[in-house]
Amino acid sequence: QDTKVIAVSIPAATHGWTGGVVYHAEAAAKEVKAAFPNIDVIVNTSPSAVAQVGVLEDLVATRKPDALVILPFTSEELTGPVQSVKEAGTFITVVDRGLTDETIQDLYVAGDNIAVGSTTAQFLLEELGKGDVVVLRGIPTVIDDERIQGFQDALEGSDIKILDIQYANWNRDDAFKVMQDFLAKYPKIDAVWANDDDMLLGVLEATQQAGRTDIKFALGANGMKEIIEKVMEGDEITPISTPYPPSMIKTAIYLTAANLNGQAPVRGKVILDAPRITKENAQEFYFPDSPF
Amino acid sequence: MMEAALEIRSAPPAETAELLRLTGAGKQYGPVTVLRDVNLSIHGGEIHAIIGENGAGKSTLMRLISGHIQPSFGTINYLGEDMAFHGPADAERRGIVLVHQEILLAEDLTVVENLFLGREVTRHGVIDDRTMEQIAIRQLAALGCTARPWQLVRELSIAQRQMVQIARGLLEEHRIVIFDEPTAVLTASEVDLLLDKIRALRDRGVAVLYISHRLDEVEALADRITVLRDGNMIGTYDAGSVTQQDMARLMVGRELSMLYPHKRGTSAADPLFEVEHLSVPGFVHEASFVARPGEVLGFGGMIGAGRTEIFEGILGLRPAKAAAIRVNGKPVQIRSVADGFEAGIGYLTEDRKGKGLLLRERLAPNLVLSALSWLYRKIYTDERIENAELNGAIRRYDIRVRSKKLEAGQLSGGNQQKLLLAKTMLQDPSIVIIDEPTRGIDIGNKSQIYSFIDELVRQGKACIVISSELQELVGLCDRVLVMKDGRITAELRNGDVTENAVVLAATVGSGAVGSREENARDRHHL
Amino acid sequence: MTDTTSELVSKESVFQRINWVDLGPFIALAVLVVVGYLINPDFLSPTNITNVVTRATFIGIIAVGATFVISSGCLDLSVGSMAAFAAGAMILFMNWLVPTWGANAIPAGIVFVLCVGALCGLVNGLVVTLGKIEPFIVTLGTMGVYRAFITFMSNGGSIPIDRSLREPFRPLYFGTVMGIPIPVLVCAAVAIVGSFILYKTKFGRRCAAVGANVEVARFSGISVGRIRTLAFVIQGICVAIAAICYVPRLGAATPTTGLLWELQVITAVVIGGTALRGGKGHIWGSLAGAVILEFIANLMVLSDFISEYLVAAVQGVIIIVAMLIQRFSRRS
Amino acid sequence: MTDTTSELVSKESVFQRINWVDLGPFIALAVLVVVGYLINPDFLSPTNITNVVTRATFIGIIAVGATFVISSGCLDLSVGSMAAFAAGAMILFMNWLVPTWGANAIPAGIVFVLCVGALCGLVNGLVVTLGKIEPFIVTLGTMGVYRAFITFMSNGGSIPIDRSLREPFRPLYFGTVMGIPIPVLVCAAVAIVGSFILYKTKFGRRCAAVGANVEVARFSGISVGRIRTLAFVIQGICVAIAAICYVPRLGAATPTTGLLWELQVITAVVIGGTALRGGKGHIWGSLAGAVILEFIANLMVLSDFISEYLVAAVQGVIIIVAMLIQRFSRRS
Numbered sequence A: 001q002d003t004k005v006i007a008v009s010i011p012a013a014t015h016g017w018t019g020g021v022v023y024h025a026e027a028a029a030k031e032v033k034a035a036f037p038n039i040d041v042i043v044n045t046s047p048s049a050v051a052q053v054g055v056l057e058d059l060v061a062t063r064k065p066d067a068l069v070i071l072p073f074t075s076e077e078l079t080g081p082v083q084s085v086k087e088a089g090t091f092i093t094v095v096d097r098g099l100t101d102e103t104i105q106d107l108y109v110a111g112d113n114i115a116v117g118s119t120t121a122q123f124l125l126e127e128l129g130k131g132d133v134v135v136l137r138g139i140p141t142v143i144d145d146e147r148i149q150g151f152q153d154a155l156e157g158s159d160i161k162i163l164d165i166q167y168a169n170w171n172r173d174d175a176f177k178v179m180q181d182f183l184a185k186y187p188k189i190d191a192v193w194a195n196d197d198d199m200l201l202g203v204l205e206a207t208q209q210a211g212r213t214d215i216k217f218a219l220g221a222n223g224m225k226e227i228i229e230k231v232m233e234g235d236e237i238t239p240i241s242t243p244y245p246p247s248m249i250k251t252a253i254y255l256t257a258a259n260l261n262g263q264a265p266v267r268g269k270v271i272l273d274a275p276r277i278t279k280e281n282a283q284e285f286y287f288p289d290s291p292f
Numbered sequence B: 001m002m003e004a005a006l007e008i009r010s011a012p013p014a015e016t017a018e019l020l021r022l023t024g025a026g027k028q029y030g031p032v033t034v035l036r037d038v039n040l041s042i043h044g045g046e047i048h049a050i051i052g053e054n055g056a057g058k059s060t061l062m063r064l065i066s067g068h069i070q071p072s073f074g075t076i077n078y079l080g081e082d083m084a085f086h087g088p089a090d091a092e093r094r095g096i097v098l099v100h101q102e103i104l105l106a107e108d109l110t111v112v113e114n115l116f117l118g119r120e121v122t123r124h125g126v127i128d129d130r131t132m133e134q135i136a137i138r139q140l141a142a143l144g145c146t147a148r149p150w151q152l153v154r155e156l157s158i159a160q161r162q163m164v165q166i167a168r169g170l171l172e173e174h175r176i177v178i179f180d181e182p183t184a185v186l187t188a189s190e191v192d193l194l195l196d197k198i199r200a201l202r203d204r205g206v207a208v209l210y211i212s213h214r215l216d217e218v219e220a221l222a223d224r225i226t227v228l229r230d231g232n233m234i235g236t237y238d239a240g241s242v243t244q245q246d247m248a249r250l251m252v253g254r255e256l257s258m259l260y261p262h263k264r265g266t267s268a269a270d271p272l273f274e275v276e277h278l279s280v281p282g283f284v285h286e287a288s289f290v291a292r293p294g295e296v297l298g299f300g301g302m303i304g305a306g307r308t309e310i311f312e313g314i315l316g317l318r319p320a321k322a323a324a325i326r327v328n329g330k331p332v333q334i335r336s337v338a339d340g341f342e343a344g345i346g347y348l349t350e351d352r353k354g355k356g357l358l359l360r361e362r363l364a365p366n367l368v369l370s371a372l373s374w375l376y377r378k379i380y381t382d383e384r385i386e387n388a389e390l391n392g393a394i395r396r397y398d399i400r401v402r403s404k405k406l407e408a409g410q411l412s413g414g415n416q417q418k419l420l421l422a423k424t425m426l427q428d429p430s431i432v433i434i435d436e437p438t439r440g441i442d443i444g445n446k447s448q449i450y451s452f453i454d455e456l457v458r459q460g461k462a463c464i465v466i467s468s469e470l471q472e473l474v475g476l477c478d479r480v481l482v483m484k485d486g487r488i489t490a491e492l493r494n495g496d497v498t499e500n501a502v503v504l505a506a507t508v509g510s511g512a513v514g515s516r517e518e519n520a521r522d523r524h525h526l
Numbered sequence C, D: 001m002t003d004t005t006s007e008l009v010s011k012e013s014v015f016q017r018i019n020w021v022d023l024g025p026f027i028a029l030a031v032l033v034v035v036g037y038l039i040n041p042d043f044l045s046p047t048n049i050t051n052v053v054t055r056a057t058f059i060g061i062i063a064v065g066a067t068f069v070i071s072s073g074c075l076d077l078s079v080g081s082m083a084a085f086a087a088g089a090m091i092l093f094m095n096w097l098v099p100t101w102g103a104n105a106i107p108a109g110i111v112f113v114l115c116v117g118a119l120c121g122l123v124n125g126l127v128v129t130l131g132k133i134e135p136f137i138v139t140l141g142t143m144g145v146y147r148a149f150i151t152f153m154s155n156g157g158s159i160p161i162d163r164s165l166r167e168p169f170r171p172l173y174f175g176t177v178m179g180i181p182i183p184v185l186v187c188a189a190v191a192i193v194g195s196f197i198l199y200k201t202k203f204g205r206r207c208a209a210v211g212a213n214v215e216v217a218r219f220s221g222i223s224v225g226r227i228r229t230l231a232f233v234i235q236g237i238c239v240a241i242a243a244i245c246y247v248p249r250l251g252a253a254t255p256t257t258g259l260l261w262e263l264q265v266i267t268a269v270v271i272g273g274t275a276l277r278g279g280k281g282h283i284w285g286s287l288a289g290a291v292i293l294e295f296i297a298n299l300m301v302l303s304d305f306i307s308e309y310l311v312a313a314v315q316g317v318i319i320i321v322a323m324l325i326q327r328f329s330r331r332s
């Protein structure tokens, strides 16, 4: 009874960003265990929503965790299952994706996906004013949907026209291909937005190969370290990024541990902003050791 | 030669009701006509034999009648109506069933499931296994088949499969039942049972079409005989008016020489091949024997005696244990067929379709498949060499092919067998094991194969022949080992090799016939 | 001699009639349970076992259908996206009905989704049999099609069930009857009906025959196309049933629902003893296979010493080992 | 009669010597190109064609290996994750060498990755043949294993190639020789060697024989296990070659590298005319299949009227239609 258990349930490392989440979660687990000998942290990854629900069931059945830190696959699907966990008396910390029933969340740490889209759009409005953009989106999920939504809403009524949107599965390779095809299809593209930096790397490779000079901006999102490096160097094509730091899981775990330890009763919402990362503030968002 | 045909009177139409009439029927495959202008009338209550050389078109004719293929020319009139059957199932529904020359059973299903495939017995929509089992037991017992109803067909020997296939054809009452070489792999006693069954069918008014290369059977059974040669119909004859010699002459179109070569007599040379205490679990118990150069060693026995399994066991094709196997006095380790080739052992399987030939592959690749490693020194293949080998084999074994582009599955049954023989002999083995050497081979070619075996043995090779045909064992072999229930029960030599002696040893078992050295040693260990 | 034969026969047939006589997958399952217990005794706690078995029912129910398809010598890669599509269609239909019908929308939705499933299966079956195309390609194609449908229906987001339906629908996954979770009962019912059809009807016999040897089946007057199409339809209905249990569990359908289920389903069927090339199907084995897969995933959660990154590796190895156990126990 | 026969033969053999006589997949490809041109004339622009064909080479090279495996009657689902693992291992190895060896690390890395690929293939082959387990299960297992390895090696992130190697390595994907991109040349070389092995060597003959009928192969003295293992090794080497071309393209390996390639590869092989149950393999057909798949994906982006949500559906349908064209043209 002395040791308290924090269970962490996150998506499996299927692409860069989730890879970053897993990295920060594992790191946080190690550090918390070292810092608080009476707290045990168990990290579990799941490749799908169903699997994640399964993990929750397993945790409740076998570990009876005192707190749960969860980055849900999707809101609707995980709301019910997390509620069952809460009913067993567990402290619930939700990361990134809010549950449909907010009362379940004791603590909510999140980025803002809509802001990720709109911040980028805002930049284009300011710098470009008018022009044609193409967009690469990820895997059909709510995260992806919200980013696109934020982007589209911000551009509505402006002179910036979205020529095309295609899924590239948050995959560098697929983005490379889609970008090659965009380049073949549109003789003039003013800017590209890939809603994840992993994809942006593929996009850059494709534009570089094509040697096209019409593209003024190629932007991404999430603040991947390779892209932050570009921003720091003052790259012309990629002058900004938008953070959606996977390290938010670490924040959540720390806050939860603090709460369990009774050091500070932490409740409520922590919303991480999605400010523009520019050459000036890039250093704050740079984690050279993170895999993402 | 054609005069011979003229001497024999063509048969007058039988008196019973005509069931089926073919008029000008024929079949073309691409540019090749394999059957032309067949006029045939089949009556209820007759046994009508169809004979002809390999590739004469017998099976093709039967497939026409049973709806497996559609005629390219001519008409089929069945029960007074011109008919085009929509596949074999349609023909079967209308009362015509074909028991195929090749085994057509699903190996992964049981005997009962195969027997009742497509016509399962149900009660209130539920499969009635008990009833089907009872019927199956009755049918199999009536044919003397030892296969058990719930055994997987995969576990059955070829002969047992053939029996199951026959049982399947006899399961329901049909107006016309066609047997395409049903007896090629059966032993004498099974054949007798089957022939009785067929006569009973005739007596019930069923028309039986019967194909066989065993002319004695045809003589004993048939009411009328139709002869095909090279896709042409030579004529239909009253059985009473033709002798076996006449039949052979009509089929081949020339006088036949002696069927069997002169025997060589048992050899006293040092054994070329020795097997000691070979056991194949479930099939063969402690079998020991030797084969000497210069003699033909026969293996006789009833279906399921375990003859095939001995050799499959020796070649590592099924789990087996032996105290020793020696070739030329030297012990050899054989774990696979390839090791067997290495040691100079060639084995020709009885299951040419399932284990012998790649049916969808052309002839040349089939021919050289097991000889690749010595045929080509380099790693690459050469079609010229293969085609030369194929031409040689076609000449040597008289394989009748209309085009060398054919797939092996498109050859007639007998010609497949010859191709398989050629494939085995390409290894130039010093110990040749042939399981059912003349399965489906016509009378004219049989003598060729026999003289071929004789030639081999005279070159100092050893030849082991597993045969279910008693005459073949008697006519060809210098020494015969008879098996019963997985044990070698007798050894017969020279003059002792008679049909009676073989049957006696195969059914009664050991001690029935004189025992000599090897045999005595055998029994000692049993 | 005839006597001994018939004696033999009657003994065998009783033996053979128990068609789940193939114990291989069950032995593998038993081994896994023992290993699981050694790793973490909680593994065998009633709650855990109940959870895991209940979870296995989705794959289990679909695997029953897949046993038919695989037994008939085909393959269905579209089951995962078909499940997502069926779930999405069901939710949309119920949400549309709920203003007028109230909770009655649930039975109506169930009937609807069964039709949708059957129809999807029919499409697969007809394209395979009429187009004479490898089932692998056809169902890979329809996998994309059904996946696109759900993405389209959800606009790339998710399709949640109407709030008023959530509560009345919940018991279908979370409820129990005499302590047994309802999905488990549904799964058992599906398996019982499935094994009746596969082992006790003409269709089932012919299904296995078609898979064992197409030529022989054709010569026996079996309409190969019809049998295979029907097998696909059964698969579709099973997918629909799985969708019915799935919706109350997660309350929504998304474009990622059912992702990679096809691989799990096929694995369950093969571990269960049905050969991929067709032939005899083993329904109860397939269920055991589904439970094995879920137990493996469960073990990964319960054991502490596996790095998150290596979970997939350990799972892969365990699947191979389970298959080895299954094969080995069968041979002896 | 003998005369006419031999005449026939000599004519035929010339005809038969062209082993890519099966034009089905090429006709499907041609139809697709025409349709593509009608939809968007840019489709036939040299840059686009070059891009697409170059992209198709990964799947193409792997498909050459898969033709061996499938021809021998097996299946390899692990190719995608094996490619990712091989690419990751290669990069780590080269990065480790580069301080001492400099640019020579590249050839060393190439040799190394070929060994890694062959080894991975060997593992697959040995488990399949010695364990006597369905290749589907074995390679599903190793798919998880190799995927986990790359995830582990990259800590879930990415393994980028050393900056100093980037430039010297780049031409391997982006370079051209006489206007033809290097990956296309590599792919052609692989296919030429592959078709020599499959059609002109003893091993190739045996491979097809094993796939067509295992029993006949066994009775012909062919070591089925050895042939199949070798086919898997060839597959592994092809995967390694694909990885070599892949690394310079994006300069990194990530856990998402090669995701779902296995499905694309198998689809390419089947569209190319090789039957999934084994038998004769069609290497050039497999290449055509790979190009077809890439063209379809390309068309989806180039055409304007398809909602991004429905891309997968249209792709699925086109794949089925391509298969229909292929079958149809073959029959006539």
Ligand SMILES: Nc1ncnc2c1ncn2[C@@H]1O[C@H](COP(=O)(O)OP(=O)(O)OP(=O)(O)O)[C@@H](O)[C@H]1O
Pocket (backbone or CB within 6 Å): B029, B034, B052, B053, B054, B055, B056, B057, B058, B059, B060, B061, B101, B400, B401, B402, B406, B410, B411, B412, B413, B414, B415, B440, B442
């Ligand atoms: N599908 C086919 N395509 C081309 N030729 C064929 C095909 N089927 C059979 N043939 C040819 O038709 C001829 C007659 O074959 P058929 O099987 O009728 O002979 P058969 O009289 O039954 O001979 P056997 O006694 O050897 O069984 C053979 O030359 C054979 O090669």
Ligand SMILES: Nc1ncnc2c1ncn2[C@@H]1O[C@H](COP(=O)(O)OP(=O)(O)OP(=O)(O)O)[C@@H](O)[C@H]1O
Pocket (backbone or CB within 6 Å): B146, B147, B155, B156, B157, B158, B159, B160, B185, B282, B283, B301, B302, B303, B304, B305, B306, B307, B308, B309, B350, B468
């Ligand atoms: N699964 C089995 N278990 C036990 N006995 C079996 C099994 N399968 C077959 N048998 C029996 O083993 C023997 C096998 O002999 P098989 O029929 O192959 O020998 P054979 O002498 O070569 O006969 P054939 O003339 O049919 O080739 C038979 O008695 C058969 O009934």
Ligand SMILES: [Mg+2]
Pocket (backbone or CB within 6 Å): B058, B059, B060, B101, B180, B412, B413, B414
């Ligand atoms: Mg014939």
Ligand SMILES: [Mg+2]
Pocket (backbone or CB within 6 Å): B157, B158, B307, B308, B309, B350, B435
């Ligand atoms: Mg035999």
